[in-house]
Amino acid sequence: MNDLNKSTQDFAAQWEQARFSVERVRKELGRVIVGQTEAQEQLLISLLCRGHCLIVGVPGLAKTLLISTLAKVLGLKFNRIQFTPDLMPTDIVGSEILQTAEGGSTRRFEYTHGPIFANLILADEINRTPPKTQAALLEAMQEKQVTVAGVTRRLEEPFLVFATQNPVEHEGTYPLPEAQLDRFFFELRMNYPSLDEEALVVRQTTGRSEPSASAVLDAAGTMHLQSVAVEVPLPENVLQSILRLTHATRPSSELADDYVKKYVEWGSGPRASQNLARAARALALLRGQPSASIEEVRAVARPVLRHRIIPNYQATGDGITTEDIVTHLLKKLG
Incomplete structure (x- = not known):
């Protein structure tokens, strides 16, 4: 019984420390990012759950700024990869380059790391690159390692990919297959800011100086938050x-x-059930709740399910979207 009490007390202390860290992260994000409260919360849920996130939104909504600021606040190494039609897998995972020693007497292949070797990756416009290059990124996401010339190299922890897509322009794109979409923990939708939020954005970004954020955690602190989120009942x-x-x-x-x-x-x-459970736990931690509830499940259902439900032809003909289907399902959730 004493061991049980001690374990409970230890988790309570860790939980309080995690809550304090989360609030510091949110405060620093708020110094730079105006509005997009739901997007910020969902990105933090993905982070706590070690889940990759697909972000869908028109250009100019500060997707890159949001993700780069999050990396800075968490003290994580950040790399941005601009996906283009001519991007090759080696441009992501790295390659072996023939190097000549001093004097030119000997030559050998040396591995050069690609931009995938970072804690937080922004895969910008992932649907603009061919499937072969998409597959190289998705393999790294799933296995958290890359293999080049027969040598496997582990990626740094924590490792997260936030990929973006433009929902408007489809010419010259390569849509992700459903099986690859399922690898993303969340599909997050970013919307236009309100009138007041946009006014504040303009004031902050068109003057002599712009607000900046400071690091409040590091890689070890981020991984500790992730371990606490798993323990939420x-x-x-x-x-x-x-x-x-x-x-x-x-x-x-x-x-x-x-x-x-x-x-x-x-x-x-089944991956949807797993991710709903993980996301509900993480959101409970963000909200300061002692355990996950059905309200947390409701809040995370859309980003978990919207890219995992495939409407049929009749839905397309009747103008029924996945959002409509998820809305219908949530009305029945007890």
Whole structure:
């Protein structure tokens, strides 16, 4: 019993320390980023869950600024990779280059690291590069390692990829297949700022100086936050709600209603259930809640499910989107 009490006290102390660290991170982000509160929260959830994030938004919404500022506040190494049609896999993972020793007597191949070797990667416009190059990034995301010339090299921890897509312009793009989309923990949608938020953006960014953020954590501190998020309790009733929600997205499931059977081609797989549970725990930590609840599940359902549900042709004909389907499912969530 004493050991149990000590373990409970230790977690409570860690939880309080984590909450303090999270608030410091949010405060520093707020010094630079105006608005986009939901996007900031969802990026932090992805970070706490060690999950890669796909960010969809039109140009000019400060996606790059948000991610680079987050990396600075967390004290993480940041690299931005601009995806273009001529980008090669070696431009991401690195390559071996023939080097000549002094005097020119001997030559040998030496490995040169690619930009993938960082803690936080911004894969800008990931759908503008061919599938072969996309696959090189997605393999690194999944395995957290790269293999060049038969040699496998581990990536630094923590390792996260935030990829962006422009939802408007599709000419010359290579859409990610559904199986590769499923590798992303979240699909995050960024919207235009409000009138007041945009006014503040203009004031802050058109003067002599712009606000900047300071590092409040480092790689070890970030990984500690991630370990605390995993320990947040997930009550049995919340787990059952997650499972019912995921199964209700599948037309072949007995939990699917007529709406889903009419409009859904394929529902979400088990990875959705896992990510809903992880995200609910992380959001509970961000909100200062002692355990995850159904309200946290509701809050994270859209970014978890929207890229894992495939509407059928009838949905397209009737103008039904994945957002509509998730909205319908959330109304039934107990």
